[in-house]
Amino acid sequence: MSGPVAITIDGLTVRYRAGAAPVVALQDLSCQIAGGTFIALVGPSGCGKSTLLRALGGLVAPTAGRIAIGGANPDDARAARLVSFVFQQPVLLPWCTARQNIELPLRLFGWSAPRRHAAAAQFLDLVGLARFADSYPSQLSGGMQQRVALARALVFEPAVLLLDEPFGALDEITRERLNVELLRIWSATQATVLFVTHSLAEAAFLADRVLFLAREPGRLVADVPITLPRPRTAALLEHDDFLHTVAGLRRQLNRHDPPPPQAGGRHG
Amino acid sequence: MDNALSRTPLTQWLRGLGEPLQSFGAAALVFLLCLAMLQWGVPALGIPAYILPTPSQVLSRALDPERRLAYHVGITALEGISGFVVGSLGGFLLAVLFVHARPLEAALYPWAVVSQTVPIVALAPLLVLWFGNGLLPRAAIAALFTFFPVLVNSTRGLRLDDQATLDLLHSYGANRRQLFWTLRVPQCLPFLFTGLKIGATLAIIGAIVGEFAGAAAGLGYLITVSTYYLETDLTFAAVSAASLLGIGLYVILLALERWLVFWQRPS
Numbered sequence: 001m002s003g004p005v006a007i008t009i010d011g012l013t014v015r016y017r018a019g020a021a022p023v024v025a026l027q028d029l030s031c032q033i034a035g036g037t038f039i040a041l042v043g044p045s046g047c048g049k050s051t052l053l054r055a056l057g058g059l060v061a062p063t064a065g066r067i068a069i070g071g072a073n074p075d076d077a078r079a080a081r082l083v084s085f086v087f088q089q090p091v092l093l094p095w096c097t098a099r100q101n102i103e104l105p106l107r108l109f110g111w112s113a114p115r116r117h118a119a120a121a122q123f124l125d126l127v128g129l130a131r132f133a134d135s136y137p138s139q140l141s142g143g144m145q146q147r148v149a150l151a152r153a154l155v156f157e158p159a160v161l162l163l164d165e166p167f168g169a170l171d172e173i174t175r176e177r178l179n180v181e182l183l184r185i186w187s188a189t190q191a192t193v194l195f196v197t198h199s200l201a202e203a204a205f206l207a208d209r210v211l212f213l214a215r216e217p218g219r220l221v222a223d224v225p226i227t228l229p230r231p232r233t234a235a236l237l238e239h240d241d242f243l244h245t246v247a248g249l250r251r252q253l254n255r256h257d258p259p260p261p262q263a264g265g266r267h268g
Numbered sequence: 269m270d271n272a273l274s275r276t277p278l279t280q281w282l283r284g285l286g287e288p289l290q291s292f293g294a295a296a297l298v299f300l301l302c303l304a305m306l307q308w309g310v311p312a313l314g315i316p317a318y319i320l321p322t323p324s325q326v327l328s329r330a331l332d333p334e335r336r337l338a339y340h341v342g343i344t345a346l347e348g349i350s351g352f353v354v355g356s357l358g359g360f361l362l363a364v365l366f367v368h369a370r371p372l373e374a375a376l377y378p379w380a381v382v383s384q385t386v387p388i389v390a391l392a393p394l395l396v397l398w399f400g401n402g403l404l405p406r407a408a409i410a411a412l413f414t415f416f417p418v419l420v421n422s423t424r425g426l427r428l429d430d431q432a433t434l435d436l437l438h439s440y441g442a443n444r445r446q447l448f449w450t451l452r453v454p455q456c457l458p459f460l461f462t463g464l465k466i467g468a469t470l471a472i473i474g475a476i477v478g479e480f481a482g483a484a485a486g487l488g489y490l491i492t493v494s495t496y497y498l499e500t501d502l503t504f505a506a507v508s509a510a511s512l513l514g515i516g517l518y519v520i521l522l523a524l525e526r527w528l529v530f531w532q533r534p535s
Contacts, residue, residue, distance in 0.1 A: 057439050078441055085439045091432045094531040095454045104450070105440045136531055 004035025004190045005070035005082060005159035012065035014051050024217035025051040031211065031220060038186065038193045040207035042200065044257055048218025049196045053162045056194065057083050069160055081109065084158035086166040090145040092137040099124060099133040102152045109156065123151040126185060143174040154185065163195045179206060180234050187231060200249045204242060205232060210249060214256055221256045224249060321501035330505035341509050343486040344475050347403050351410025352471035356464055359418030367426040380419060388412045392481035406478035413474035414467035425459025426452045458532050461525040468517040476510055
């Protein structure tokens with residue numbers, strides 16, 4: 001990897017047909033992302049967060065608009081191994097051990113066995129699973145499975161990491177720990193990260209910038225910088241600055257996606 | 269937990285075999301009870317041996333070297349197993365073709381389903397006419413019986429598309445061949461074995477039924493001839509041997525499945 005990779009999104013529109021009605025998943029979305037930035041994407045279900053990640057990863061073709069990942073279009077970026085995904089589910093092959101799962105992309109890329117083993121060992125160590133290299137996914141907890149998925153996404157050192165609610169299916173304690181760990185790992189790379197989440201606290205804790213998306217049609221409605229100092233550790237979660245930041249994000253969210261009127265009535 | 273995690277597929281597999289053995293106890297008791305009733309109850313009721321022979325009579329007839337039971341078992345096994353191998357290979361390969369060429373599936377799959385309404389057994393005399401009165405027509409019937417369950421189950425297994433897994437492999441730029449070998453074949457294995465286990469039992473039945481149509485050897489022949497001469501003990505010996513043959517094939521496949529599909533506990 002030769003340095004941070006910036007992303008330019010220009011007038012991105014993605015439409016598809018769901019049954020009879022056409023759905024506008026994303027409408028004219030434009031945004032500049034500096035290389036090495038950690039972006040959190042927040043918004044209600046159906047606002048096109050996942051579609052945006054899939055478009056960046058070359059899994060969905062834009063209906064209109066342009067995406068440039070370090071100057072390359074998503075297909076070329078994928079071919080150049082610039083981009084890597086982590087999904088909400090770990091999506092591990094159940095017949096492969098943790099090590100074999102982490103080696104999967106390398107095997108598909110045609111790396112030699114010694115190179116694969118060395119890289120897998122390094123990243124197993126990085127996510128703290130060196131002892132479980134030869135365990136099968138069914139023998140690992142949900143959190144450990146998602147660590148394997150993270151190691152698999154990192155193992156070829158991609159410049160852009162696309163995380164679609166990666167810890168969303170885990171319990172809160174595990175999720176907090178993995179977030180701290182993700183920041184530790186990310187700080188050692190220069191990767192540009194797009195992280196989809198439903199949690200404002202998670203967004204505030206992780207990101208440099210929070211992008212708010214709205215739905216019908218999916219579009220960008222707010223772009224909020226997070227100025228909390230780095231490195232961020234678990235201690236930050238109890239800090240006043242952090243709580244204020246989360247409160248600020250919540251005000252942003254309510255402005256663009258107001259809660260139903262009776263929701264706050266009990267207090268007023 | 270450490271212990272559980274260091275378990276290899278092989279030890280896991282051996283442990284898996286131990287569990288059903290423990291639950292065999294009650295079933296074995298019922299089997300022994302039935303044997304005892306047949307051995308002492310049936311003669312006590314005055315039922316003659318040509319209607320219902322005792323187990324000891326059946327056993328001694330089975331071991332009678334003049335009756336060459338082993339030879340007939342061998343013939344039926346040869347027909348059944350070779351038909352099973354050909355039929356399951358054919359079923360699996362056609363499933364692979366289906367998955368790679370949808371139009372081919374659209375053209376052929378309905379006919380594969382319709383062909384199941386043809387009573388294959390009724391084809392036996394025709395197959396004898398075409399292939400001569402040897403092992404071949406019986407193997408052909410076994411193959412026809414095996415073909416369909418293997419085809420249906422393999423097609424299902426190869427086609428089991430999980431969008432997230434496909435997305436993941438596409439994000440790594442996997443081509444069709446890589447997708448086939450890293451995802452489709454392993455995910456198909458449990459389904460393939462379901463088809464194979466159904467097919468194995470049917471293959472033995474197919475071979476025997478094929479032998480009913482005028483064969484000169486095999487368990488089907490032995491059953492036809494022994495009932496004609498009221499040698500009911502020999503009929504029972506042949507029927508038992510046929511069951512054991514089917515069970516044997518099934519158990520071999522079950523063991524193979526536990527070894528190959530180690531990540532999934534069979535239900």
